[in-house]
Amino acid sequence: xxxxxxxxxxxxxxxxxxxxxxxxxxTVESDRFAEMFGESHGLHRTDxxxxxxxxxxxxxxDPMSPSRLASALHLxxxxxxxxxxxxxxxxxxxxxxxxxxxxxxxxxxxxxxxxIGAEFFQPLGQRYAEAWRDMGExxxxxxxxxxxxxxxxxxxxxxxxxx
Amino acid sequence: xxxxxxxxxxxxxxxxxxxxxxxxxxTVESDRFAEMFGESHGLHRTDxxxxxxxxxxxxxxDPMSPSRLASALHLxxxxxxxxxxxxxxxxxxxxxxxxxxxxxxxxxxxxxxxxIGAEFFQPLGQRYAEAWRDMGExxxxxxxxxxxxxxxxxxxxxxxxxx
DNA sequence: AGTGAATAGTTCGACCATCGAAATAGTAGG
DNA sequence: CCTACTATTTCGATGGTCGAACTATTCACT
Numbered sequence: 461x462x463x464x465x466x467x468x469x470x471x472x473x474x475x476x477x478x479x480x481x482x483x484x485x486x487t488v489e490s491d492r493f494a495e496m497f498g499e500s501h502g503l504h505r506t507d508x509x510x511x512x513x514x515x516x517x518x519x520x521x522d523p524m525s526p527s528r529l530a531s532a533l534h535l536x537x538x539x540x541x542x543x544x545x546x547x548x549x550x551x552x553x554x555x556x557x558x559x560x561x562x563x564x565x566x567x568x569x570x571x572x573x574x575x576i577g578a579e580f581f582q583p584l585g586q587r588y589a590e591a592w593r594d595m596g597e598x599x600x601x602x603x604x605x606x607x608x609x610x611x612x613x614x615x616x617x618x619x620x621x622x623x
Numbered sequence: 624x625x626x627x628x629x630x631x632x633x634x635x636x637x638x639x640x641x642x643x644x645x646x647x648x649x650t651v652e653s654d655r656f657a658e659m660f661g662e663s664h665g666l667h668r669t670d671x672x673x674x675x676x677x678x679x680x681x682x683x684x685d686p687m688s689p690s691r692l693a694s695a696l697h698l699x700x701x702x703x704x705x706x707x708x709x710x711x712x713x714x715x716x717x718x719x720x721x722x723x724x725x726x727x728x729x730x731x732x733x734x735x736x737x738x739i740g741a742e743f744f745q746p747l748g749q750r751y752a753e754a755w756r757d758m759g760e761x762x763x764x765x766x767x768x769x770x771x772x773x774x775x776x777x778x779x780x781x782x783x784x785x786x
Numbered sequence: 787a788g789t790g791a792a793t794a795g796t797t798c799g800a801c802c803a804t805c806g807a808a809a810t811a812g813t814a815g816g
Numbered sequence: 817c818c819t820a821c822t823a824t825t826t827c828g829a830t831g832g833t834c835g836a837a838c839t840a841t842t843c844a845c846t
Binding site: 688689690700701703704708724726727728 | 822823824825826827
């Protein structure tokens with residue numbers, strides 16, 4: 461695939477347009493990667509996202525509830541129930557009624573799902589580490605600054621979209 | 624939102640883990656941005672992706688065909704027909720049978736869709752330009768190198784998944 | 787205590803995006 | 817021209833998602 465904007469010539473100026481293009485390519489590729497990974501494990505995009513959110517929450521100590529998951533995934537309550545049904549039926553997690561508020565359900569993962577998560581991230585993480593191995597400390601700082609400002613910009617423009 | 628890994632302190636070491644985290648946050652945010660944008664225009668994710676692919680092809684001079692669009696979107700032929708039906712019914716594009724091979728259909732965009740595309744990218748692009756304004760030339764090169772190697776890494780790991 | 791309002795989650799019926807298979811139309815080779 | 821092939825569409829079925837109605841639980845107020 462040719463972009464018409466290449467020539468990775470190190471002496472060429474790096475325009476904003478080029479950065480936008482690269483950013484878009486990266487999101488497209490990582491999107492496609494997630495899609496293929498899910499496909500090979502019988503998981504839909506939504507299920508993968510749900511697992512990621514639940515795993516992140518678990519890592520921080522407080523277990524997810526269906527309603528928080530719903531708003532994190534921009535999904536209706538009923539759709540969230542369906543997602544959790546699928547994941548529970550597949551043995552990736554189980555529901556646990558909260559002991560303090562028995563309306564609430566706490567979502568806990570099975571080790572199996574944790575293993576899938578590791579299987580997902582490890583190869584990519586290792587390959588990333590390899591790709592970034594020869595970056596100097598100042599370069600890494602520049603990249604981190606770039607990523608942070610881009611995230612903030614995206615969040616801000618999205619915020620303007622909401623009523 | 625707190626990640627547990629921050630302190631944007633410029634003297635802190637930028638680990639691979641931090642870069643992975645930032646990368647994931649960025650893809651999540653841009654994903655969400657696209658979702659909200661599409662929602663506000665009555666377009667599904669697939670429709671937005673299709674418009675982007677068709678617009679890119681048009682910019683390079685050769686109009687998309689349904690089958691090439693299908694493989695670009697990882698979609699079946701029939702699903703692609705449905706997408707195009709939606710987009711045509713909404714007035715974003717029209718079908719044009721090729722004059723040289725009358726089996727083929729060429730997809731052309733209406734100005735309306737081009738305007739939507741501009742409306743999509745301009746605010747984000749401007750905000751990005753603003754966010755990156757104070758980056759030096761060497762920093763930009765580092766970032767471009769980082770993005771390119773990350774894209775390549777993603778493509779490669781995905782490739783291993785395929786067989 | 788006890789009634790009413792609010793919150794958490796699930797079930798139900800409908801919709802629509804996607805799929806695979808078959809149908810239609812056109813092209814190319816022998 | 818007849819067969820094989822390509823490009824696209826149509827059709828029936830599957831399944832993810834939604835909104836509305838329902839159950840269970842908690843909170844506020846008297």
